[in-house]
Amino acid sequence: MGAANTYEALTVETLPERLKGVAALAAQVGEDASTWRVEEIGDGNLNLVFIVSGPGGKAIIKQALPYVRLVGDSWPLPLYRAFFEYHALTRQAARDPGAVPVVHYFDETQALIVMEFLAPHVILRRKLIAGERVEGLAAFLGCYCARTAFRGSELSMQSGDKKTDVALFAGNIEIPAITEALVFTDPYFDAEMNNQTEGLEPVVARLRADVGLKVRAQKALQRFVSNTETMVHGDLHSGSIMSTDSDSKVIDPEFVQYGPMGFDIGMLCANFLMAYFSQPAHRASGLDDYQAWILAVIADTCSTFETEFRHLWKTERTGILYPASLFEDQGHDSTPACDAVLAGIWRDAWAVCGIEMHRRCLSLAHNADFEEIADVSLRARLEARNLMMGAELIHTAEEISGVEAVCALARSFNGKDVS
Amino acid sequence: MGAANTYEALTVETLPERLKGVAALAAQVGEDASTWRVEEIGDGNLNLVFIVSGPGGKAIIKQALPYVRLVGDSWPLPLYRAFFEYHALTRQAARDPGAVPVVHYFDETQALIVMEFLAPHVILRRKLIAGERVEGLAAFLGCYCARTAFRGSELSMQSGDKKTDVALFAGNIEIPAITEALVFTDPYFDAEMNNQTEGLEPVVARLRADVGLKVRAQKALQRFVSNTETMVHGDLHSGSIMSTDSDSKVIDPEFVQYGPMGFDIGMLCANFLMAYFSQPAHRASGLDDYQAWILAVIADTCSTFETEFRHLWKTERTGILYPASLFEDQGHDSTPACDAVLAGIWRDAWAVCGIEMHRRCLSLAHNADFEEIADVSLRARLEARNLMMGAELIHTAEEISGVEAVCALARSFNGKDVS
Numbered sequence: 001m002g003a004a005n006t007y008e009a010l011t012v013e014t015l016p017e018r019l020k021g022v023a024a025l026a027a028q029v030g031e032d033a034s035t036w037r038v039e040e041i042g043d044g045n046l047n048l049v050f051i052v053s054g055p056g057g058k059a060i061i062k063q064a065l066p067y068v069r070l071v072g073d074s075w076p077l078p079l080y081r082a083f084f085e086y087h088a089l090t091r092q093a094a095r096d097p098g099a100v101p102v103v104h105y106f107d108e109t110q111a112l113i114v115m116e117f118l119a120p121h122v123i124l125r126r127k128l129i130a131g132e133r134v135e136g137l138a139a140f141l142g143c144y145c146a147r148t149a150f151r152g153s154e155l156s157m158q159s160g161d162k163k164t165d166v167a168l169f170a171g172n173i174e175i176p177a178i179t180e181a182l183v184f185t186d187p188y189f190d191a192e193m194n195n196q197t198e199g200l201e202p203v204v205a206r207l208r209a210d211v212g213l214k215v216r217a218q219k220a221l222q223r224f225v226s227n228t229e230t231m232v233h234g235d236l237h238s239g240s241i242m243s244t245d246s247d248s249k250v251i252d253p254e255f256v257q258y259g260p261m262g263f264d265i266g267m268l269c270a271n272f273l274m275a276y277f278s279q280p281a282h283r284a285s286g287l288d289d290y291q292a293w294i295l296a297v298i299a300d301t302c303s304t305f306e307t308e309f310r311h312l313w314k315t316e317r318t319g320i321l322y323p324a325s326l327f328e329d330q331g332h333d334s335t336p337a338c339d340a341v342l343a344g345i346w347r348d349a350w351a352v353c354g355i356e357m358h359r360r361c362l363s364l365a366h367n368a369d370f371e372e373i374a375d376v377s378l379r380a381r382l383e384a385r386n387l388m389m390g391a392e393l394i395h396t397a398e399e400i401s402g403v404e405a406v407c408a409l410a411r412s413f414n415g416k417d418v419s
Numbered sequence: 420m421g422a423a424n425t426y427e428a429l430t431v432e433t434l435p436e437r438l439k440g441v442a443a444l445a446a447q448v449g450e451d452a453s454t455w456r457v458e459e460i461g462d463g464n465l466n467l468v469f470i471v472s473g474p475g476g477k478a479i480i481k482q483a484l485p486y487v488r489l490v491g492d493s494w495p496l497p498l499y500r501a502f503f504e505y506h507a508l509t510r511q512a513a514r515d516p517g518a519v520p521v522v523h524y525f526d527e528t529q530a531l532i533v534m535e536f537l538a539p540h541v542i543l544r545r546k547l548i549a550g551e552r553v554e555g556l557a558a559f560l561g562c563y564c565a566r567t568a569f570r571g572s573e574l575s576m577q578s579g580d581k582k583t584d585v586a587l588f589a590g591n592i593e594i595p596a597i598t599e600a601l602v603f604t605d606p607y608f609d610a611e612m613n614n615q616t617e618g619l620e621p622v623v624a625r626l627r628a629d630v631g632l633k634v635r636a637q638k639a640l641q642r643f644v645s646n647t648e649t650m651v652h653g654d655l656h657s658g659s660i661m662s663t664d665s666d667s668k669v670i671d672p673e674f675v676q677y678g679p680m681g682f683d684i685g686m687l688c689a690n691f692l693m694a695y696f697s698q699p700a701h702r703a704s705g706l707d708d709y710q711a712w713i714l715a716v717i718a719d720t721c722s723t724f725e726t727e728f729r730h731l732w733k734t735e736r737t738g739i740l741y742p743a744s745l746f747e748d749q750g751h752d753s754t755p756a757c758d759a760v761l762a763g764i765w766r767d768a769w770a771v772c773g774i775e776m777h778r779r780c781l782s783l784a785h786n787a788d789f790e791e792i793a794d795v796s797l798r799a800r801l802e803a804r805n806l807m808m809g810a811e812l813i814h815t816a817e818e819i820s821g822v823e824a825v826c827a828l829a830r831s832f833n834g835k836d837v838s
Contacts, residue, residue, distance in 0.1 A: 159592065164589070173578065211756075214746070222760070336631065
């Protein structure tokens with residue numbers, strides 16, 4: 001790579017020759033590049049992803065593309081997002097050890113990261129569509145969200161370190177801009193890149209006529225773009241999680257930015273709720289049990305988040321916010337302060353949750369849970385439930401009593417004909 | 420200055436020799452430095468301030484000191500704050516033309532700014548203590564706060580420009596850290612640098628025993644450190660405003676940072692409220708009229724802010740937030756959205772207002788309005804009213820119906836014996 005001073009996309013054919021000098025890669029797969037097998041597995045929109053296999057083992061090579069694959073080279077995207085992904089991965093690894101793939105090597109010019117090959121992990125979304133369970137999933141995700149939220153904030157970090165980090169990640173402009181438009185705004189008007197299932201027209205018309213709903217969605221956008229509480233993953237859906245039957249990892253943090261502490265867990269819950277609402281199209285046998293399992297994952301993820309956040313509050317509150325000098329040192333219990341912070345997190349989370357449920361059915365990037373439902377009228381019926389529950393969450397985000405109320409709401413919409 | 424590669428504090432004696440080559444200064448005061456008269460007028464804590472007079476006119480030289488003057492060289496402060504002051508002044512001048520002194524020259528190494536000499540302006544706080552009125556003050560300040568809030572936010576700015584600016588100002592670490600500690604936290608416990616008027620002990624004990632109050636103050640701190648809605652002045656009190664009888668300017672933005680849109684106007688109102696509460700010690704004759712004038716300034720500043728903000732909302736909403744594509748283009752009035760944004764601004768503003776009222780009586784940096792009251796028991800009585808109203812504002816920030824309610828609250832505390 002020494003001579004390669006300009007970016008060039010890798011191919012299955014050129015990869016061994018171009019990366020044979022990268023010691024960190026050779027250490028994973030073997031010294032002799034002529035023995036390497038290379039397979040391209042990228043199914044994302046923004047990147048090339050290769051598995052390199054050799055006598056020593058396997059590694060993943062992820063390289064950013066200079067455009068959005070889904071729409072071709074008409075939508076250019078800066079390569080520097082690999083730089084932010086790399087810095088996100090190192091911070092996530094420090095804040096929740098073992099939660100993300102190990103990074104072996106990073107090349108900024110080539111916008112590529114050599115990282116741990118996860119096996120036999122598959123994308124969680126595939127497992128949810130297939131009706132498979134993952135042991136420990138809620139505990140893992142609840143801890144991951146709580147630890148990254150808490151440890152990336154001024155509840156924990158020193159102020160100067162956090163501001164330096166905010167400045168670094170403020171350079172990630174174009175990728176968060178996708179979220180800003182596609183997630184928060186496009187669902188609520190007839191945007192150019194939108195697409196939606198036939199039959200949803202009456203429901204969509206109701207949503208778009210609801211001025212109060214749009215105000216609330218834009219308030220959430222205002223918080224997303226001007227709140228730097230913590231470093232968020234920024235795209236934590238079930239396609240950004242890889243799982244075996246009992247182990248999970250979080251991948252693909254290229255949408256990283258500083259944002260509200262409730263952002264990741266809100267988006268995550270939305271994707272579980274969409275898995276839940278889509279289930280009637282994917283199975284008849286065991287439907288009730290599997291839907292109940294998904295709701296249990298949501299409930300347990302949120303309760304683990306609360307438990308872990310409160311634990312970190314007690315044991316790692318070393319930042320300038322809510323200092324012990326004001327509370328414990330004065331003989332004052334700081335639980336009311338932790339309650340207030342958590343209330344703010346959930347208010348943000350439930351609004352984001354509802355918005356994510358909307359954008360995945362109405363904006364550009366849909367998800368397989370619904371997209372793979374061949375029966376269009378069934379798909380519309382299931383998506384309609386999801387859309388109307390999303391609106392309810394956005395409208396009531398401040399008043400929701402807890403995740404059990406959200407699960408109860410999901411159950412009530414699950415049987416409804418709202419189209 | 421060409422050869423001066425290291426910082427050195429100016430003196431009255433060395434200034435002409437050191438700055439004689441600065442064309443922008445010579446253009447203001449005259450080419451021949453031997454004719455310059457130099458006077459040091461700095462009464463601040465962080466800087467040297469000189470007036471240079473010559474046959475051509477006058478100019479101000481402001482140079483940062485590497486420590487806090489108030490406490491001596493035991494509290495070092497980075498010189499780079501002059502860099503942030505310079506960048507703040509240029510942005511404020513663009514966002515509200517004429518509101519801040521014209522910058523003639525900036526030298527980063529020497530941490531100095533050559534700027535417009537304002538005459539016959541004096542510090543507004545002196546006028547308020549002296550019982551003088553300033554025509555147009557509320558209109559000026561309301562417009563200044565609304566324009567800088569709106570035009571520095573993503574209601575107006577393009578997202579990439581704003582993120583670049585957030586990254587730039589995130590480098591201003593130590594100065595905002597003073598606000599974080601001295602304003603938001605120190606008042607609420609027995610912090611080392613605190614001082615308070617004798618006789619306030621019972622009131623202070625009540626405030627510090629109020630856990631809910633401390634939670635709210637820290638919530639406001641959380642928003643201050645992790646909200647980048649707009650570029651705030653950061654220290655907009657009556658000592659950062661210079662006025663004649665009918666003209667005003669905003670000075671000294673070295674505490675600049677990105678922060679909540681309600682921060683500046685909240686701190687500003689607090690300083691007017693402290694002027695209001697301190698008046699009985701400064702005059703007998705005309706007291707009621709002058710206090711009524713101060714409350715009218717508060718009311719008119721806030722109503723001008725609202726009017727100007729709503730005007731900018733209609734005419735300059737060119738950012739990604741609350742876009743016309745979602746509202747006006749759909750035949751939907753965006754007034755409910757503007758109402759929601761303003762509600763958020765006032766919620767932040769009244770909390771900050773109450774906190775500022777506390778810190779100026781309890782933390783390190785007091786203000787002359789109260790400090791110059793020689794009668795300690797009278798001072799304590801007036802400060803107690805101010806402290807208790809501050810607590811009321813912090814507790815009720817979300818529910819306050821408007822500035823008239825704040826003025827009514829001030830009137831009700833003005834006659835009270837709360838010590």
